[in-house]
Amino acid sequence: MKNISSAVYENVFEIDMRLTVGESTQRNEFGWEKNSTQKYVTQFTPVTYVDEPKEWLQDSFKRLTELSKLNDDWDSYGAESPNNWTISQARDVLKNLSSEDLKPSSIDASVEGGICLSFQSGLRYSDIECFNSGEIFAVTSENGENTKVWEIMNLNLTSTINHIHNFIQSKT
Amino acid sequence: MPNFDAPPVVETVLGVEFSGLDRWGVQHFGLLWNQMRDRFPKFDVVAPLGSDIEEFGAPVYNRPQPSVQLVTEPEMRCWFIDEFDQTLVQIQKNRFIYNWRKTETGDKYPHYKNSIRPAFEKVWNEFNSFIAHEQLGSLNILQCEVTYINHLEIGTGWESTNDIGEVFTTLREPKQGEFLPLPEALSFNSVYIMPEKLGRLRVSVKPALRNSDGKEILQLTLTARVKATDEVGDLMKCLDLGREWVVRGFADLTTQRMHNIWKRKV
Numbered sequence: 199m200k201n202i203s204s205a206v207y208e209n210v211f212e213i214d215m216r217l218t219v220g221e222s223t224q225r226n227e228f229g230w231e232k233n234s235t236q237k238y239v240t241q242f243t244p245v246t247y248v249d250e251p252k253e254w255l256q257d258s259f260k261r262l263t264e265l266s267k268l269n270d271d272w273d274s275y276g277a278e279s280p281n282n283w284t285i286s287q288a289r290d291v292l293k294n295l296s297s298e299d300l301k302p303s304s305i306d307a308s309v310e311g312g313i314c315l316s317f318q319s320g321l322r323y324s325d326i327e328c329f330n331s332g333e334i335f336a337v338t339s340e341n342g343e344n345t346k347v348w349e350i351m352n353l354n355l356t357s358t359i360n361h362i363h364n365f366i367q368s369k370t
Numbered sequence: 371m372p373n374f375d376a377p378p379v380v381e382t383v384l385g386v387e388f389s390g391l392d393r394w395g396v397q398h399f400g401l402l403w404n405q406m407r408d409r410f411p412k413f414d415v416v417a418p419l420g421s422d423i424e425e426f427g428a429p430v431y432n433r434p435q436p437s438v439q440l441v442t443e444p445e446m447r448c449w450f451i452d453e454f455d456q457t458l459v460q461i462q463k464n465r466f467i468y469n470w471r472k473t474e475t476g477d478k479y480p481h482y483k484n485s486i487r488p489a490f491e492k493v494w495n496e497f498n499s500f501i502a503h504e505q506l507g508s509l510n511i512l513q514c515e516v517t518y519i520n521h522l523e524i525g526t527g528w529e530s531t532n533d534i535g536e537v538f539t540t541l542r543e544p545k546q547g548e549f550l551p552l553p554e555a556l557s558f559n560s561v562y563i564m565p566e567k568l569g570r571l572r573v574s575v576k577p578a579l580r581n582s583d584g585k586e587i588l589q590l591t592l593t594a595r596v597k598a599t600d601e602v603g604d605l606m607k608c609l610d611l612g613r614e615w616v617v618r619g620f621a622d623l624t625t626q627r628m629h630n631i632w633k634r635k636v
Binding site for chain 1: 380381383385419458460467469471472515517519521554555576577578579580581582583584585586587589591
């Protein structure tokens, strides 16, 4: 015979905990995005609300739109094109970068399937790479050495951006 | 009714909130989709909407409390999308919503009376037939909702917040020489009660970037929610009233100068 707590637990189909830290999104088991403004409204046309639209952010969105039109094998070496999920993730990262006014030096498709937002200042390099698999990784390195790589989870996007900002702006 | 040849509307939403479908289950999303799949071949599952019923009376302040909700079946909203990503039917246990959106710059707004309203009515009737056929209970309509989403693109009638008084009739910048500089950004909300408390018109203006092309816009959203009551009549009349408030509200809130840009008909 089951005790009450296990019986209740087995009947719980979902525990809805909307994370409110940061603004990145995460898919739950049914596929919808948690903590995405877009998905909790009736609106179908996607927009990104910004308090202070910055010119570089608009250009970055346009660049993402261009990259979203790539086909598979865009590099003629079999690279996957960035999928819609990755484009959406990259947009979220850009919006967070905008809050810090941290402009990427370049935005490119990744040969590993995804979008790479890179930052360069002198010998210091950093990037945030959103992969088609849903993973997001950050890298920092100096003159090609002391490379550090870590995965960005929902809760550490803001701190990662702060870290990259400080890293890129600090003197070599 | 105000009428425009080139309105800035990019999306219209006609929705119904109801109760009574206690027997609705996950399987019914699939069964219903199967009936509509020829016109809506794409499917998505998104987060469910909360109730948006307009309440009147003394405001009650409930201190927000952290909570964890345990449910015994999936709360979900399903999207049935047409092949051109232009029309969408959203279904959840207590909601039915029909969206039309502009997908290409050249798409003309198809207009409510001759296109959007009959298209809504068709799928709504289909939904009702499905409910009856599956014996899921009787729908108790609580409220209808009409939303028009407008994109006021930068460069079309406005260049900066300096021009905002030239766009909206309800806003005015302080005169030159007064203390404040121009606002870097601007957003506002306003709410209007319909006579006899039949519902409300909610207006919001927010700066945004359109995802499809990165264009800077002011998103002007007008949502009319009308209680389904005997005074209003059937659902379609309820939607017509909501739409009238949205269109007349839009015309009142925006200036003649912008109306000229949007080619208002005399």
